[in-house]
Amino acid sequence: MIDTMLVMAAVAAACAVPGVFLVLRKMVLVGDAMSHVLLLGIVLAFFVVRDPASPALFFGAAAAGVVTVALVELLQHTRLLKEDAAIGLVFPALFSIGTLLASMYLRNTHLDVDRVLLGSAELAYLDRFTIAGRDLGPRGFAVPAMVFLATVFLVAVAYKELKLVSFDPGLATTLGFKPALVHYALMLGVSLTTVSAFDAVGPVLVLAFFAVPPAAARLLTNRLSILLVLSVAIAVSAALAGTWLAFRLDITTAGTVCTVLGTLFALTILAAPDRGLIAELLRRRRLIRELHGTLLVVHLHRHEGTPAEAEESRREGLEAHLNWSREQTARVSRRAQAEGWIVAVGDCWKLTDAGRDRAKAAGT
Secondary structure, three states: OOOHHHHHHHHHHHHHHHHHHHHOOOOOOHHHHHHEEEEHHHHHHHHHHOOOOOHHHHHHHHHHHHHHHHHHHHHHHHOOHHHHHHHHHHHHHHHHHHHHHHHOOOOOOOOHHHHHHOOOOOHHHEEEEEEEEEEEEEEHHHHHHHHHEHHHHHHHOOHHHHHHHOOOHHHHHOOOOOHHHHHHHHHHEEEHHHHHHHHHHHHHHHHHHHHHHHHHHHOOOOHHHHHHHHHHHHHHHHHHHHHHHHHOOOOOHHHHHHHHHHHHHHHHHHHOOOOOOOHHHHHHHHHHHHHHHHHHHHHHHHHHHOOOOHHOEHHHHHHHHOOOOOOHHHHHHHHHHHHHEEEOOOOOOEEEEEHHHHHOOOHO
């Protein structure tokens, strides 16, 4: 279990960092397409080297990912197709070609199509990473961990450029930066990350790590530096918790980790301090209360000093002219009184100086 947890944690951390920029640039679908067409790059590289253990398969898969992005953007630049339509054309075509070639010509090799497509985190510990005969742990941990460290280094070096291109590519161009160069460097990083991870955990879980932790972290902060840290923390926490739970319940690891990720995202979107559904509900209720209180003081201000003031300022008059129920009238009046906008004089409500100021500020 420990080896599997290490594999899942390394994959989660490696995917979370580039995933932040995919989410910020609304390119998660591109990451999905890349994670599925890598099989074509692996197959084509295998045709050249004829060795399933060759590093050439790694770089062939990475190249396939970059080619996918280039083809999508080429179709997009024709202005005949939008991004989602271009992805819908390129991704199935390259994916199907890779699957057909693998099933037709690689039947007698150790290149398992099912494992490439679906992953097998439970068996990742069997594939060891060795240097000079020294076992450095599961390959599914060592390679993504190195990719993660390399990605963190590159993000630190090009932090300002990535931040500017992600949030304001127009300004980046004006200042002399090359958004296209940064974009393809990012896509290369995404492709390398995907290749390092998808053999162990499969493209579905890779996509989940790309999209869910950054999307959840985005609900919690607007600062890019904190967003990166939170994204990695959420991804690694979900990976460890999901793996532990899968072993305890004797169920699929990938499915359990995806479920934990979904649960964390659901909790975040529900309870995020500023952007969560609960916060939004409370904000709307507060705005409605403020609106009703403003309507009350505006109504009283309009009739202040008029012959109809006595009738309009009584509870029955408020109910009739503001079309409120008795309970709503009592509730709004209590809040306005607590705010110091009105005071009770007999059975009527009178404006205070603060209430008049509130009514005047509303435009009366």
